[in-house]
Amino acid sequence: MNYIFWFALITAMAANVRIFWDLSDFSQLLNIRAFPRSTFMKTWYMRNALKWTAILFSLVAIATNHVAGVMSWSMLSIILTIGFVFYYAGLINPRFMMPQKMDDGHFVDITAGAKKIRPHNEVMVMVNNGHARAHADFEMWRPHIAGNKDKGLGGEDIVMTYCSLSNVCVGVRPYIDGERLDLHVATQLENNLLMEDKNTGEPIQQLGMARECNLNSKMEEFPTFKMPYEKFCAAYPEGEVFVESRPSFFRNPLGFLHEVVMDGLFYLHVTKQRNNEEFLFNTCKNIDPDQRLHKKEHVWGLNVGDVYTCYNMAFLKSNSNLVNTVVGGKKLVIHYDEQFESVGVWYNPFNEQVTQIDFFGQSNLGQLERVESVKAGIFYGVWYNFYPQTTINLNEAQS
Numbered sequence: 001m002n003y004i005f006w007f008a009l010i011t012a013m014a015a016n017v018r019i020f021w022d023l024s025d026f027s028q029l030l031n032i033r034a035f036p037r038s039t040f041m042k043t044w045y046m047r048n049a050l051k052w053t054a055i056l057f058s059l060v061a062i063a064t065n066h067v068a069g070v071m072s073w074s075m076l077s078i079i080l081t082i083g084f085v086f087y088y089a090g091l092i093n094p095r096f097m098m099p100q101k102m103d104d105g106h107f108v109d110i111t112a113g114a115k116k117i118r119p120h121n122e123v124m125v126m127v128n129n130g131h132a133r134a135h136a137d138f139e140m141w142r143p144h145i146a147g148n149k150d151k152g153l154g155g156e157d158i159v160m161t162y163c164s165l166s167n168v169c170v171g172v173r174p175y176i177d178g179e180r181l182d183l184h185v186a187t188q189l190e191n192n193l194l195m196e197d198k199n200t201g202e203p204i205q206q207l208g209m210a211r212e213c214n215l216n217s218k219m220e221e222f223p224t225f226k227m228p229y230e231k232f233c234a235a236y237p238e239g240e241v242f243v244e245s246r247p248s249f250f251r252n253p254l255g256f257l258h259e260v261v262m263d264g265l266f267y268l269h270v271t272k273q274r275n276n277e278e279f280l281f282n283t284c285k286n287i288d289p290d291q292r293l294h295k296k297e298h299v300w301g302l303n304v305g306d307v308y309t310c311y312n313m314a315f316l317k318s319n320s321n322l323v324n325t326v327v328g329g330k331k332l333v334i335h336y337d338e339q340f341e342s343v344g345v346w347y348n349p350f351n352e353q354v355t356q357i358d359f360f361g362q363s364n365l366g367q368l369e370r371v372e373s374v375k376a377g378i379f380y381g382v383w384y385n386f387y388p389q390t391t392i393n394l395n396e397a398q399s
């Protein structure tokens with residue numbers, strides 16, 4: 001009986017340790033080992049087997065200890081509690097710490113939004129059929145995913161995703177091959193949000209938006225851009241603003257305190273990511289050997305097909321805020337609008353160069369459409385990590 005007890009306890013704890021070590025943010029935060037993507041994925045696909053192994057063998061250990069009294073109950077309780085903490089950190093914590101708002105995000109008008117968002121705060125914007133939505137980064141820190149299935153955006157089911165570690169927003173239509181995904185936060189990998197499609201259990205990297213099992217089948221991206229909140233209000237007076245709902249202290253004191261603690265943790269970690277030279281998670285596998293830009297510099301990354309490039313603000317300003325270029329065979333215009341303090345990237349379907357363009361895409365040649373693949377203000381080091389083939393400030397003028 002003693003052998004059964006020890007085998008069960010060691011097996012349960014080994015499963016819990018692997019769940020914690022390979023799946024939780026906390027173990028990656030220690031930065032004491034290499035953390036290859038393949039290791040995470042192998043454990044991810046084993047997570048249900050590991051979960052039931054931890055649960056069933058814990059129960060066996062409890063049952064055999066009840067019969068044989070191998071260990072004091074106080075000591076066994078401590079060991080199993082530690083195991084549960086590991087289990088919780090790897091498999092349960094993300095849904096409580098980062099509860100997505102994919103279907104039921106709370107949106108208010110710009111006046112109500114001004115009660116939480118200051119004029120200078122940067123917001124991430126999507127506009128569809130004249131329907132504009134702004135998302136402040138600090139309102140997106142926790143949910144990471146925000147939308148409203150019933151209201152839609154301009155009559156379409158479109159959601160915003162955000163990763164504070166990458167400083168990147170990506171709008172998507174949450175469908176693959178006609179099937180609507182149920183997106184939840186899983187963890188982060190290489191300083192970028194990793195989501196889970198609950199319908200299939202498949203992980204989905206935010207930079208890529210494809211299920212891990214089939215990287216060629218992706219969600220359709222939707223154009224996003226950034227600007228100060230006061231500029232959003234001026235450009236879109238009928239716009240909506242995403243705000244996080246919080247439980248009241250008097251109605252739900254435990255829920256209120258939980259939110260305060262979680263918000264504080266995110267504030268500390270996001271501040272450290274933004275203000276330090278190094279990334280919070282030292283897990284990026286690709287580092288630019290030429291150090292063409294600082295890893296924390298904000299760039300506007302984009303791709304057309306398999307061609308990836310990025311632009312920084314210094315380059316745009318040195319070109320009078322307007323660049324005509326060709327990426328992947330497509331003519332594009334990159335423009336920084338000083339009035340609205342926003343970078344726009346537009347398709348140019350005409351045979352001439354654009355010489356004038358406003359914030360809304362109205363040019364001397366006609367109305368232009370935004371490029372959907374733009375990653376506005378992403379950290380260069382994260383962009384390079386996922387797309388080391390990237391060029392920088394591609395300036396191939398169209399003929």
